[in-house]
Amino acid sequence: MMRRVLPWITVAALLGGCGSAGNSPAVDPLDGLRQQAGGALTRYDQAVRAAGGAPFVPVGELTRQLGDWEPANGSYKESLSAGSVEAASTLPGAPQPAVGTIVWANGTRHDVPLTSADGALAQLRAAGTGDCSGCTPLKLTGARLTTMTVPTTRGPATAPAWEYTLDGSAVRLARVAVDPSAIVRVTSPKDADHPHEGLAIESATTTTAGSELTVTFTGAPGPVSKPCGADYGAEAVESDLAVVVIVIEYRHAKDEACPDIGAQRSTTVELSQPLGERAVLEVTQGLPVELTING
Template sequence: MLTRPFRVLGAVAVSGAVLSVAFGCGSEEAPADSAAAPSLTDRARQVAEAWDGSAAAAAWRTGYHPAGATVQPPRGGLRGRADERAFEDGRFVLRGKLPGPGPGPGPRDGWVRWPGERALARPLVGADESYRTLAVYRAARAGEPHLTVTGMERGEMRVATSRGPATVPAWLYTLDGYATPLKQAAVRPSKPPRPPIGRARELPGLPLDRLLGTATDGRAVTVIALRGACDDGAIVKTHETDGSVVLLPSVKNRNDDGSPCTSQAEMQRVTVGLERPVGDRVVLDALTGRPVPYKGMRGSTP
């Protein structure tokens, strides 16, 4: 199994801040090669055994669970660092009005479609709610980078999901200066099923923060793991079965010499290679026993 960690410096590129949680030296996590490692490995096996063939796994495979970007920039990407920064910070300016609900009640559900499978109806997200999740800051001071929305209409987009690529309803944003729209998925993900196993209270460590995406060939996943101020970074190992991919988060070379540490955890982006493509296997966190939630770089879908 290949684990390839690299830092998001200062956690700024992920969240704009350091996540404050209890992560003191000598208390939260053990090195990967310590005596605690077999316990985490045993826990991974227990999680896989609980999920494989379970009703929760069956429910997961029939739902709509994004595993890739639900917001896609215009074709060719954003132009220049100023526009990229505006998108990352959620700085948008609206020129005009958002689409209203239209005459009559209208459809409340949209259809998520997978090739060769039955379509799934999911509740639609309105234009105003969609825009609020995209535009965290809906005004810009003079000189601040921002993107200007000049129009918005319904359309479709492709989204990577736990069941493979799907075509979903989307809001298409016309941006000033761009020939093609920015797209945002306009249906709500399915509620995760109740896990068949509880959280491991007796094991040290912090759960994975989020799933960022899956490689095009399905043979790697990228997650945000948490590391402390007194270690050399997060590592994520895997336990794979036919029905699940269990991720085992830990840290390496933690300082246990008693020197003071800050009680903070930093986010670190980690790409984990897999023995075979993910397919429709459930990607699970060994510590929580739950599917690793997809949020992407700018948070979750509406």
């Protein structure tokens, strides 16, 4: 079921100039974003079902670099970004039984299937850009099973991870060791039917029992009372599994010539009910954002 919650701030300020002098009704400029949000909720729900309802929804990259590259190994950064990584020796298989546990900050635990060090390496390669013409592949000399902290849609979690050692460097690489079948990964649409409009939120904060959701994003440096400034409101489009936040911008004036300078801004939206275990998605591509739960 999908529910729409309107913000306390009216969107009337955005409607000036819409419509015509005739009897044509005014067009709500948010309608396109609401449809975009509905599509994002549908894709997210499908991704959760494809993963068997798995609650593990990581945010961002699943590979970490531990340590800084030595001056002589400056090109290794490009190799890692491209996914140009090879095993120089036999890597460990998944432990038996191949089960690990994800632990959230509130103590919630969830058992997940694990992948081998080779399997995690294959995922690391696939996540690379592949654009590394002439660069030297990184050589892995070993791996051990450990843990790493991962941002998720339910706050930070400690997840099983493979930690790799490298030939010729003290830097180590870590990659989440959870089998891909237990990870909810949302892909954004790339076709022309999805214009990726709107302001993308970057993070969200809420409380355990509260229904207010505060989101951060990059916006105008100053308030609407100043030239090139803006104030912000928000609207939430909700489903049983996720919430998409639409940021509404109220600019100082239309068609101002403003410098390309942004600042971190925030706004708060009231949900129809506490967020619970639902994910928070940004509206431009429908991707989950990092969540902080206070109290």
